[in-house]
Amino acid sequence: MLFNSHIFIFLFLPLTLIGFYLIKRANARAAKVWLIGMSLWFYGYFNTGYLAIMIVSVLFNYAIYVLMKRTGKPAALKITLTVGIVGNLALLMYFKYTDFLIDSCNRIFTLNIPLKNILLPLGISFFTFQQIGFLADEYRGEVKECGFVDYALFVTFFPQLIAGPIADNKSMMPQYEGIKKGKDFDTEVFCKGAMLFILGLCKKVLLADTFGKSVDYAYTNLSYGINSIEALLAILFYTLQLYFDFSGYCDMALGIGMMFGIDIPVNFDSPYKSRNIGEFWRRWHITLNRFLTDNIYIPLGGSRKGEVRTYINIFLVFLISGIWHGAGVTFIVWGLMHGIMSIITRLIRTKIRIELNGVISHIITFVFVCLAWVFFRADTVSQALDMIKSAFAGTFTRPGEDFMSGFNSGEFWYVLKICHLTTLSFGRYILMIAFTLAGTVMVFFLPNARQIAGKARLNIINGIIFGALLAWCIISLSGVSTFLYFNF
Numbered sequence: 001m002l003f004n005s006h007i008f009i010f011l012f013l014p015l016t017l018i019g020f021y022l023i024k025r026a027n028a029r030a031a032k033v034w035l036i037g038m039s040l041w042f043y044g045y046f047n048t049g050y051l052a053i054m055i056v057s058v059l060f061n062y063a064i065y066v067l068m069k070r071t072g073k074p075a076a077l078k079i080t081l082t083v084g085i086v087g088n089l090a091l092l093m094y095f096k097y098t099d100f101l102i103d104s105c106n107r108i109f110t111l112n113i114p115l116k117n118i119l120l121p122l123g124i125s126f127f128t129f130q131q132i133g134f135l136a137d138e139y140r141g142e143v144k145e146c147g148f149v150d151y152a153l154f155v156t157f158f159p160q161l162i163a164g165p166i167a168d169n170k171s172m173m174p175q176y177e178g179i180k181k182g183k184d185f186d187t188e189v190f191c192k193g194a195m196l197f198i199l200g201l202c203k204k205v206l207l208a209d210t211f212g213k214s215v216d217y218a219y220t221n222l223s224y225g226i227n228s229i230e231a232l233l234a235i236l237f238y239t240l241q242l243y244f245d246f247s248g249y250c251d252m253a254l255g256i257g258m259m260f261g262i263d264i265p266v267n268f269d270s271p272y273k274s275r276n277i278g279e280f281w282r283r284w285h286i287t288l289n290r291f292l293t294d295n296i297y298i299p300l301g302g303s304r305k306g307e308v309r310t311y312i313n314i315f316l317v318f319l320i321s322g323i324w325h326g327a328g329v330t331f332i333v334w335g336l337m338h339g340i341m342s343i344i345t346r347l348i349r350t351k352i353r354i355e356l357n358g359v360i361s362h363i364i365t366f367v368f369v370c371l372a373w374v375f376f377r378a379d380t381v382s383q384a385l386d387m388i389k390s391a392f393a394g395t396f397t398r399p400g401e402d403f404m405s406g407f408n409s410g411e412f413w414y415v416l417k418i419c420h421l422t423t424l425s426f427g428r429y430i431l432m433i434a435f436t437l438a439g440t441v442m443v444f445f446l447p448n449a450r451q452i453a454g455k456a457r458l459n460i461i462n463g464i465i466f467g468a469l470l471a472w473c474i475i476s477l478s479g480v481s482t483f484l485y486f487n488f
Contacts (some may be wrong), residue, residue, distance in 0.1 A: 003253075015038075024181060024182070029149060036152050048123070061084060061134070064084035064384065065084075085135065091128065091476050126163065130154075130166050130167055134154070134169050150176045154176060159253040159303040165253070167177050169289070172262075193259040198255075200250070202469055218237075233403075233432075243272060247448070254266070268284065297313055317341045322335015330379070401428065404432050407432040412431050
């Protein structure tokens with residue numbers, strides 16, 4: 001089920017919270033089992049077939065962990081780890097990349113192998129990488145004795161199950177092991193978690209989904225022709241949509257974790273405020289960057305084996321990042337663009353030694369990220385190039401009614417009608433401009449939701465404000481929209 005759905009907000013979350021705290025008063029282990037059971041319901045709600053795949057993955061990886069724990073010889077330990085990694089990657093490759101590989105072979109060798117049309121299990125990239133990271137930590141001797149219940153909770157805990165973060169053993173296992181019998185309910189932490197959840201819900205429902213309507217229109221009608229203003233706005237709107245969609249999910253996940261007394265790793269930290277692409281990746285999808293650094297970049301030699309090898313390692317890490325995000329050439333191109341930009345940035349800093357003005361470096365980084373997102377969003381490389389071409393070589397006319405229809409609906413439009421602003425010549429552009437300015441100001445200049453919730457005081461005024469925001473979001477849940485990162 002989705003965080004932004006009535007069944008989750010009114011049934012699943014309250015039931016899970018009440019059950020957890022009531023059961024924990026009597027037995028901590030039973031409370032953990034309750035969380036595991038509810039997390040399985042959460043995951044299986046999408047498709048019961050997904051549930052069987054995830055359960056098999058959990059059992060397989062825990063069996064590998066037990067074998068590694070009992071293996072004393074380094075050679076045997078390495079073989080067991082290799083079996084575990086190969087098993088995980090085989091599962092991921094089959095479900096995520098089989099059709100892509102078949103289609104690629106058909107195109108390259110002019111074959112006609114039928115596609116299998118395999119349904120991608122939600123979150124498989126996240127829980128697979130999370131378990132590979134756990135096995136790698138065990139190989140490095142960083143995992144303490146771990147029972148099956150704690151391990152199952154580590155993998156299945158529903159706030160981070162579908163779209164991350166990729167939780168790590170060192171930050172999460174001590175917390176799961178630390179769930180004890182008793183009444184240790186922290187009212188302040190719970191309320192701030194609820195505030196963070198509401199702010200994340202606002203990002204998703206009120207902002208991301210609104211920008212997404214114009215983006216979908218632009219990409220759907222690209223082949224029929226859109227003007228340059230629409231193309232440029234579509235590129236900007238997707239940049240904002242993805243920001244509010246992914247950061248909204250991360251905020252909601254962190255908020256839910258706080259309600260259970262669990263600190264989920266921060267996965268998103270105002271990335272569009274970055275001055276260079278390296279800083280961007282320290283702020284965007286933080287846990288994926290950490291996983292790739294710890295398990296790919298450093299084992300390959302990192303920056304310890306000379307400049308050429310360093311650049312090759314950077315290139316490979318971003319290539320893998322692109323492949324991880326999706327089974328398509330567009331994702332590979334997106335990953336390579338970031339890899340090349342990272343290498344260029346490093347060369348400028350270490351060889352040419354040019355320090356750009358802060359504002360200029362921010363602009364360059366943001367423009368590059370916007371253009372790279374075009375390949376991330378497009379279905380094909382050709383479509384991405386067409387969008388960029390339309391943006392810079394098309395006709396510069398005003399956006400059409402259909403392009404802006406996503407903004408000119410709902411409660412805001414009725415407010416404009418009441419104020420008689422819709423009759424003005426520029427009336428239909430007011431909401432689009434307002435959303436664009438508001439979104440831009442939020443990503444560049446305002447504190448992020450985590451900072452806002454952390455500093456918020458628990459008083460009646462804030463209670464009314466956040467209650468009103470929650471009610472507003474619930475009223476706006478007319479159409480259930482999945483999170484963009486569910487696709488990966």
